[in-house]
Amino acid sequence: MDLPAVPVIEGFAAAFGRAPDGVWHAPGRVNLIGEHTDYNDGFVLPFALSRGVSVAAARRDDGVIEVRSRQAATAVTAPADGPPVVSEGWPAERAWAAYPVGVARVLREHGTGGASLLIDSDLPQGAGLSSSAALECATALALCDLHGVEIDRPALARLAQRAENEQVGMPCGLMDQSASLLCTAGHALMLDCxxxxSSQVPFDPAAAGLALLVVDTRAAHALTGGEYGRRRAECEEAAAALGVEALRDVKDLAGALGTLRDPVLRRRVQHVVTENHRVEASVGLLRAGALPEFGAMLNASHLSLRDQFEVSWPEADAAVDAAVRAGARGGRMVGGGFGGSVIVLTPVSRADGVREAITAAYAKRGWTPPGFLDAVPSPGAQRLS
Known part of the structure; x- marks a missing residue:
């Protein structure tokens, strides 16, 4: 039994009066590059973190999902078979449970049933490290194992994505669920959305004398709000105007920009098309072992997300600027935007100075001090016990 499973096992016994049938863990993720490309049928390059969401679970045969969390006081009981959670108007204190209940309702079509679940997470909330997808994937693995349902992992990722789209009302792409289920240690995942x-791409910053830092900017984000959905709608509008299925299919960027009259749509297209090219170029650099040069790709991605896709935020811009000035190779915002985290690629010898520079930049502006996490490419979702 892995040690991370012990607290959630003990918590499950206290909450439900019996031992769980097992414990499953799914990691959060960091996307190296390829932001807002997933729902445009494009390319992404995430890797799994060592931190994530653990679910202790026991089978129930009454068709009920009972969900508790070590981080939330509210317990939620709901039928595993029901309408989209988003249509039921759950109050805010129950919103976190929409993810596991939503997964249960989607998987019900494939033969799963009820379960008692206790959830535990060591991912910082609101940091943009995909705690929601980790929760979905850990729940999905648990339900499949408990009810003897076999679904291959790429298909399970799509079902988890469907749960978030239809049940929670969040129009996310496929990247987060795929990263949580498919990543392997020491690699990033090149995914064609x-x-x-997908394919595994070697990614070992330490071997190149580098460190990848995750900077929690302490500006929490909530992607179920309107801005994320608006960006997706703008991309769909641009694709329709250009006569392509998705922006991934734009081959002549200059021609596309000349065709579109709306300056907002032109900016969105420019980001998505160039970001896809940055993913492909980054894969080449990583396969060649040219990790220091990858920093330039991070910088270019951040500028595009800030200026063309307009999803960055002041704390992210300040963190990237301070890191590069302190000697980092590059950095960029990660996740959907409007809050969350930044990644910074830095020589190990300069990592302490980079942290100090970012912290000083925040203090100068009177902001809450940032948090730091050393990001090590880790295994994907698995059963712990």
């Missing part, structure tokens, strides 16, 4: 095909 149209076909679902």
């Amino acid at each position: 149209r076909s679902g095909l």
Whole structure:
């Protein structure tokens, strides 16, 4: 039994009066590059973190999902078979449970049933490290194992994505669920979000004398708000105007920009098309072992997200600027935007100075001090006990 499973096992016994049938863990993720490309049928390059969400679970045969969390006081009981959670108007204190209940309702079609679940997470909330997808994937693995349902992992990732889209009302792409289920230690995942095909790309910053830092900017985000959905709608509008299925299919960027009259749509297209190219170039750099050069890709991605896609935020911009001035190779905002985290690629010898520079930049502005996490490419979701 892995040690991370012990607290959630003990908590489950206290909450439900019996031992769980097992414990499953799914990691959060950091996306190296490829932001807002997933729902445009494009390319992404995430890797799994060592931190994530653990679910202790026991099978129930009454068709009920009972969900508790070590981080939330509210317990939620709901039928595993029901309408989209978003349509039921759950109050805010129950909103976190929409993810596991939503997964249960989607998987019900494939033969799963009820369960008692206790959730535990060591991911910082609101940091943009995909705690929601980790919760979905850990729940999905647990339900499949408990009810003897076999679904391959790429298909399970799509079902978890469907749960978030239909049940929670968040129009996310496929990246987060795929990263949580498919990543392997020491690698990033090159994922084609149209076909679902993926490959493992070696990613070992320490071997190159580098460190990848995750900076929690302490500006929490909530992507179920309108801005994320608006960006997706703008991309769909641009694709329709250009006569392509998705912006991934734009081959002549200059021609596309000349065709679109709306300056907002032009900016969105420019980001998505160039970001896809940055993903492909980054894969080449990583396979060649040219990790220091990858920093330039991070910087270019951040500028595009800030200026063309307009999803960055002041704390992220300040963190990237301070890191690069302190000697980092590059950095960028990660996640959907409007809050969350930044990643910084820095020589190990300069990592302490980079942290100090970012912290000083925040103090100068009177902001809450940032948090730091050393990001090590880790295994994907698995059963712990």
